[in-house]
Amino acid sequence: MIDVKRLREEPEYRRGIERKRVRPGLIDELLAAEEIRRSLLSEVEELRAEQNAASKEIGRAAADERAERIAAAAVLKERLTTREPHLAEAEASVRALALQIPNPASPEVPDGGEDDGVVLRTVGETPGPPPLDHAALGESLGFVDSDRGAEASGSRFAYLMGEAVLLELALVQWVMSQLAADGFTPVIPPVLVREQTMEEAGFFPTDRSQVYALPEDELFLVGTSEVPLSALHRGDLFDADALPLRYGGYSTCFRREAGTYGKDTRGIFRVHQFDKVEMFVWAHPDRSNEEHERILAIEEKIVGGLGLPYRVVDIAAGDLGAPAARKFDIEVWLPSEGRYRELTSCSNYLDYSARRLGARVKDDSGNRLVHTLNGTACAVGRTLLFLFEHFQESDGGLAIPDVLVPYTGFSKVGPRS
């Protein structure tokens, strides 16, 4: 949630919101509602102060004066009761409007939308298309069975099988051990969460349609371990020297992918269920930019360490999504399509998410909200698919990246005879 006070006072803050292409007028509606709220607030507070004072008198009054004083206080109470609902209504409308407003884009973020991201750097050679695309290779080596997946569960579900499973586990282990070495605490979080957790993580109400629900138990399947990781410190007040706190969450992720019919239907590029290692950092508000750079560097180290050619994109304001103030994507070259496709991304949410979570840090000049950041360490299924194309051999087999061999125990999967 945004900071309504800063919106009122800082033109720069407002400009950051406008750059995200919010409906014109929405900001003014919020500001108008906030004015109403504040005037009702001071009115109600004045009435309450009078009534509180009258009440306190009763406690001190002599027995024979009480009846009279109670009657007088009751009149004040009555007056207060008629005004309070108006305030409650005003507060609800401020909140409803505020929830629709995205986190302002940071000043450094490029203007524009989906196609206006700025490529910061490009690393590695981009090969031409391989004999088999990722889906065909996955099928030929017996790694992926989408047909049976569809029978069991519907479209966009697949069985991952054979050495691909060992490769997945190797990837997870390699990535996790790197994160642990970089000061991240490994976590396997719950993947079913309550509605409140979804709200506080910022996914409800905006992304509700993307989330699987279990109405019987009032639980929801997470689309990323970011959700349960954010709940790990809800309401906490940190000592300044306790930060940053870094977590590496490994979990299965579930996404309905509503509105993507016909998009990326080959193989396991876009599926309803996949595993992911996610970084989540609670940072001191003065040092979140450093953490963001650090997370990006780790992502590059992982993608680069696997030997995949990639580029880093500084995402434009209109394409940031509601909670991010700044976001970098790492896009990896997909040879069969002859273009870069998103593999990982990392965002700085600043205090946007922390405000709803109530996560703060002690500070001499009043406690401040912490900053939260997150980034993909490894989207496992999608990473496999890039490996299927880049490490495909001329005989139809698959080589294993050197860094993973210690974990798989084999360096190549031969073609099926």
Next chain:
RNA sequence: GGAGGGAUGACAGAGUGGCCGAAUGUGCUCGCCUGCUAAGCGAGUAGGGGGUUUAUACCUCCUCGAGGGUUCAAAUCCCUCUCCCUCCGCCA
């Protein structure tokens, strides 16, 4: 799933309708004292919103797990929910 007990400030822990935003202890901050340290002595120390103010500061409201209710007045009484503990049942 059934029965009972509990949730209070950074932490521990008192508090069963009014002078309680809350005793006391620990911790922390400042000062005194003391070769240093420790101990001792004194003072201070919850969070959030709104307002006045250049600022220091002041005024006010809300918050004792969460949300509702009773009352002139609620940490305290009532209802719902969440979590924790004990016992019983069931179970990988």
